[in-house]
Structure formats: structure tokens, C-alpha cells
Amino acid sequence: MEQIKSIVKSVKVPGGKLLEIELIVDIKERKVKALYITGDFFVYPPEVVDEAEKSVKDTKISYDLVDKVVNIMGKGELYGITLNHVKSLLKEAIEEALRG
Amino acid sequence: MWRLRLIVDDGDPYYQMALDEALLILRSVNVTPDTLRLYVFNPSAITIGYFQSLSRAVNLERARELGIPIVRRITGGGSVYHDSNGEITYSIVSTLDRIPRDVAKSYEVITKGIVYAAEYLGVEAKFIPINDVVIAGKKFSGQAQIRRRNTVLQHGTFMYATDLDLLASVLRVPKIKLKAKKVPSIRERVTTISEALGRRVTRDETIDALKYGFSKALNAELYEDQLRPEEIELAKNLMWKYKSREWLELRP
Numbered sequence: 247m248e249q250i251k252s253i254v255k256s257v258k259v260p261g262g263k264l265l266e267i268e269l270i271v272d273i274k275e276r277k278v279k280a281l282y283i284t285g286d287f288f289v290y291p292p293e294v295v296d297e298a299e300k301s302v303k304d305t306k307i308s309y310d311l312v313d314k315v316v317n318i319m320g321k322g323e324l325y326g327i328t329l330n331h332v333k334s335l336l337k338e339a340i341e342e343a344l345r346g
Numbered sequence: 347m348w349r350l351r352l353i354v355d356d357g358d359p360y361y362q363m364a365l366d367e368a369l370l371i372l373r374s375v376n377v378t379p380d381t382l383r384l385y386v387f388n389p390s391a392i393t394i395g396y397f398q399s400l401s402r403a404v405n406l407e408r409a410r411e412l413g414i415p416i417v418r419r420i421t422g423g424g425s426v427y428h429d430s431n432g433e434i435t436y437s438i439v440s441t442l443d444r445i446p447r448d449v450a451k452s453y454e455v456i457t458k459g460i461v462y463a464a465e466y467l468g469v470e471a472k473f474i475p476i477n478d479v480v481i482a483g484k485k486f487s488g489q490a491q492i493r494r495r496n497t498v499l500q501h502g503t504f505m506y507a508t509d510l511d512l513l514a515s516v517l518r519v520p521k522i523k524l525k526a527k528k529v530p531s532i533r534e535r536v537t538t539i540s541e542a543l544g545r546r547v548t549r550d551e552t553i554d555a556l557k558y559g560f561s562k563a564l565n566a567e568l569y570e571d572q573l574r575p576e577e578i579e580l581a582k583n584l585m586w587k588y589k590s591r592e593w594l595e596l597r598p
Contacts, residue, residue: 284398325422
């Protein structure tokens with residue numbers, strides 16, 4: 247089995263934009279190698295997305311990551327997506343990661 | 347009336363993106379005036395939004411085959427094909443004294459310039475929030491915005507004669523987005539002023555239309571001017587970022 251796995255979850259928000267969550271995990275170590283929050287949305291200021299992505303790098307895969315990311319993203323103003331979309335996609339990705 | 351500096355130029359994609367950022371920074375510290383730029387990407391290029399995944403937004407193999415440069419923007423939004431002979435990009439840099447602080451409203455106010463420019467050329471266009479302008483449901487203009495301190499940068503496209511088959515072959519749009527837009531492919535979702543009019547519109551006509559459109563939408567008097575040395579200098583320094591692999595692959 248591949249040790250490094252990329253999990254991508256996406257949604258097109260009705261009347262809004264595309265949101266993709268890419269979670270790259272080390273299945274054996276049970277760790278997050280990288281998180282990318284991508285799409286054609288807007289966030290003011292954009293740096294909160296960078297900060298949210300970096301905050302979970304090299305941490306243990308767990309549902310705690312959801313709150314961590316959502317709290318940081320919540321410091322910005324989102325257009326075309328909502329925090330709830332981020333939350334549910336990230337949950338799905340973590341669920342899959344925990345299944346291994 | 348708002349006296350708004352107008353800069354018309356062309357240049358490579360790294361310079362164009364660096365200059366937009368330089369103008370945003372220098373305006374935010376009060377070094378330079380409010381500015382409207384109308385510019386051409388030379389050579390033709392692809393830009394992607396700050397949050398986009400490079401590999402999911404662009405057909406990298408096709409872009410490489412055609413030798414089309416790709417640059418990541420500092421603004422959000424989607425991927426764009428900037429055709430040297432079919433697209434004018436605008437950018438407006440202004441303090442928030444002249445532009446609404448409300449983000450949705452500010453898009454609407456600035457983007458009216460695009461709607462009026464299309465009207466000037468004889469085409470009825472419609473603003474679709476957040477950031478699209480369409481002709482009969484098909485997109486020909488997209489906008490993107492970033493704010494720093496008390497300053498806004500909004501840039502956007504105006505496709506007057508873009509090679510849409512080429513555009514469709516180099517940009518990637520995920521299936522879930524096409525499905526939501528109810529179109530089989532990206533080609534069916536876009537159009538140009540020339541396609542709508544059934545005649546070839548020229549670059550000069552388009553620039554005249556955009557001057558008319560933005561001065562009307564912003565109630566501004568445009569005066570054409572040159573860039574200042576400090577603007578060119580900062581843009582040249584910022585170009586390295588836009589040329590770097592790290593920046594392009596920020597979100598691979």
C-alpha cells in the first residue's frame with residue numbers, strides 16, 4: 247500500500263465558487279503532510295488561508311484539525327464559499343484519511 | 347469629479363502582475379495616485395487565482411506544448427487565458443475613499459465599467475455577482491480583487507476577440523463546476539464581443555470603449571500619463587516572485 251496518499255474533496259457552491267480540499271497524508275505515520283485549500287473563491291485577507299494550511303502541517307490526523315482550520319479561516323471574510331463548506335469537506339477528507 | 351490617472355501599456359505577464367502589486371503597495375502608502383491601467387499581455391499568457399491548484403486549473407501539458415507562460419496572481423478567482431490579440435486587461439488601484447468598502451458593492455461599482463464598455467461597442471452585457479460579466483449567459487469578462495490597508499486593487503478581463511478554442515484547450519474547469527453551470531464544456535460557457543457582434547472588433551476600439559466605460563461608471567476624468575520611476579523599480583523587484591517556481595507552485 248502507498249504510504250503517502252492524496253485525498254481531494256470538492257464542491258461547487260450554488261451561486262458561489264469552487265472549493266477543493268486536498269489533504270496529503272502519511273498513512274503509516276498517521277500524519278498530515280500538507281493541506282491545500284483551493285478554488286476560485288476570494289478571501290480577505292488571503293493570508294488566513296495560507297495560515298490555516300500551515301497550521302496542520304506535520305500534525306496527527308484527527309477531527310481536531312477541523313476546528314483549527316475553521317477558526318483561522320474565520321478570521322477572514324469569505325466570498326463564494328462559507329466556513330461550513332470548508333468544515334464539511336475537511337471532515338470528509340479526514341474520515342477517509344483515518345480509514346487508511 | 348475624480349481625476350484618475352490612465353496608463354496604457356503592454357508587457358510580459360510577470361511584469362504586468364508585478365506592476366499591479368507595485369501600484370497597490372505604493373498607493374496604500376500614499377506615494378502614487380489612483381490609477382486605471384489598460385494593458386495587453388505580450389506574449390499571450392495564463393494567469394491563475396491565488397488559491398487555485400496549478401495542476402487542476404491549467405492543462406499544463408498543453409500550455410507547455412504551446413509555450414504559454416503561466417503566472418499566479420495575488421488575487422483570488424479563476425484561471426484566465428490572456429490573448430495578446432483578443433483581450434484587454436484592466437486594473438484599478440484606488441483608496442477606499444472612492445470605492446465602496448462593502449466588497450460586493452465595490453465589485454458591482456467597478457465592474458459597471460465593463461458593462462458600459464460593452465454597451466459602447468453595441469453589446470448588451472450583464473453583471474453576475476460576485477465577479478462575472480456575461481453576454482446572453484456566456485462569460486466574456488471576469489474580475490478579481492485584493493485589498494491592502496485602505497486600498498483596493500481590482501483587475502479583470504475584457505475578451506473582445508480571444509481565441510476561445512485555444513482558451514478551452516489550456517484552461518481546466520472541474521466537472522462539478524461545468525455541471526453546476528449546465529454546460530458540457532468550457533467552450534460553451536464563454537464568448538467574446540466579436541462573436542456577439544458577428545464582426546472583428548479591434549484593440550483600439552476596445553481601448554476606447556473601456557476608457558468610456560470606466561469614466562462613466564466611476565464618474566472619473568481620465569488623464570493619460572507615464573509610470574513613475576519608483577513604480578517601475580518596485581515592479582522590477584517584484585517580478586522575481588512572479589517568475590519563481592515556489593510562487594507558481596504555491597498550491598500545486
